[in-house]
Amino acid sequence: MSTQPDIAPRWPTFFFKRVGVTRLAIYTSVAVSALSILAICLTLILNGLPILGQGGIHLLTSDWNPASGHYGILPMLYGTVTVALIAMLIAAPLGILSAIAISEYLPRAFRIPVKAALELLAGIPSIIYGLIGIALLAPFLSDVFDLQSGRTIFAGGILLAVMILPTIVTLSEDALHNIPHVYRETGAGLGYYRYEIIKDILWPIAKSDIIGAMLLALGRALGETMAVMLVIGSIDRIPSPLTNILSPGQTITSKLGREISETAFGSPHFQALIFMALILLVIAVVLTASAQFMTKTETRLVD
């Protein structure tokens, strides 16, 4: 750093000497970051909450029809929850068992390349999943189940399952891998089968971390837009019966993606859409934050 010649203290010089350019830059960047997070929250709240003042009870119906002023969000809530549940039901068992296989069954030498491959897989952009879904998965489903169109809630669930699988595997594998080797040796010394070591010794230790991984994956599944939007069918209807997942549906994200840019800013229609975005944001933030609390590895492990 060059020293500045000491002349009569004008304001900038005085200011910089007192606070320091470095400090100033750091504080500015922190302030800008904090303000932009604040701006996101405020923008959504200011534009979404007013809909509650205009008959908020109408929001909890299943009739979405902007022309007649009906903004029932239940079909979108149903779609969001169902798609995420299908994805978790497929991906969670598959992911946890694969993680067990990688951590406990495969030779150690495989671990690093497998982890690297998983990381690369987790990075495939969601729009590419959407393209695969619309070009291959939807026609396939309509053939198999003899449907008019394969663009269904089920298709969305399958795509999401594949999308979150790498995340679940890699995080669950970390949880298992972090347990010191001596735990397994002790189990083996007691005459446990490998299955019993995993079930009775490793699982209780890794459980909270694995649940954390599930919450994180669930949060990601709920907030996913592109892949779901292309294959869900985009019809604002709750299927009857409720379990008929082979019918088209709508999620909050697909609704937002399809409609928000064609809706007049500030209209009740717009406010209802933003209100849904707000619900989604709250759910995702709660899930991600609770995932952090689950993954606190403060259990005292003997090494």
Next chain:
Amino acid sequence: MTRQFKSRLFNSAVVAALLIATCVMIGLIMTIFIKGAPAISLDFITAPAQNFGAGGGIAYQIIGSLIMVAVAACLVMPMAFGVSLYLSEFVTSAHMKKILLTALLTLNGVPSITFGIFGLIFFVYGLGTGISWFVGSIILAMMMLPTITLSTYQTINSIPTIYRENAYALGMSQSQTIWHVLLPQGFHGAVTGLLIALARAIGETAPIMFIATAFSGVSAPRGLNEPVSTLPTHILALAQQATNPQALQNGWGAALTLMCLVLFFSLTALIFRYKLQKGQTL
């Protein structure tokens, strides 16, 4: 059920799960490459799109994507350095530090479409910018912030205290310590974080599709207030005309190109981190 039987059942379930997962993942990658490879040629990469994407190439989409993430990276890097230095050097209470780190990680879990909606309301409607690639860059920069900050923070925070004490013993001020000791040491972490964030940002569609992109008739931008076309939004538009085989073919080509860009960034990040772990002599 005997113990042995249960054990065999479990072992086969584990092996089956691993096989299924591996097949799905390999199938996925193979699909992208096999479907995309026939569309790729030098012409495809260097020619502008024609006929609503069904003809021509994706030159301007590649340029648009690269410009947007490059500018986003320039916007976010100073912020990320600032916030991570603040976290590691200025926040003294461990409790506060934990809260801020949790907040950053939680920001990573915010659905990407939320950022797009924020950009639409705040910039496009509120500030009246119109559809602009620069707004898209700002929004992408906001999305990249947590990843880069956490990576930089971890590197700077893991520099042993003795480095700082040595600097102070030499009479360096805090700002001199930051510029000459901490930042050079923390540089690796920032670059790794940046590459991971870039790999994610270049594939993002939801945050930019309302605010920064137009589908047809777009070339390289001449000013800040112009829309661009990007690879992800181009794939989106082509996927919606999936009944047209020519459009679909170009869609697969664009998907493979995007995939290669993503792979380039994430592989570089992997190599960078591997070297960092190996050469860590602190």
